[in-house]
Amino acid sequence: MALDESDVGIYLVVNVQGKVPTKDFRLTKKHSGWAIEDRRPSGEWVDVTCVGDCVLRQSGTADLQRFFSGDVLLQIVPDCIHNVAFAFCRYSLVKDPAFRGYALVALTQQKPIMLRLAKVVPSK
Secondary structure (H helix, E strand, O other), X not given: OOOOHHHOEEEEEOOOOOOOOOOEEEEEEEOOEEEEEEEOOOOOEEEOOOOHHHXXXXXXXXXXXXXXXXXXXXXXXXXXXXXXXXXXXXXXXXXXXXXXXXXXXXXXXOOOEEEEEEEEEOOO
């Protein structure tokens, strides 16, 4: 199932200790498509999604197999949007389809790196 309006919101990266830092970003859906916005110290949101290879597009099966190891794909059912630098993903658990989790996958390294996300509030 593709990402939808219910996925719009503000997210924090969960570190390996399970702690959530204060830096946040926002996933929005605009007429032109999905966008990631960064919050500046002033509180202003700034779109950091660019054009060309940076446009977020729906991820296909081959993309998901590139983002996640086979072992991970045995445990989760992801749906992602991605560009050349990262993928933003919502996932459910194979053993608990009602579960909803989020991840950011860094694609700039030789091997993709998955970071868990915490959705803190729906976007306004």
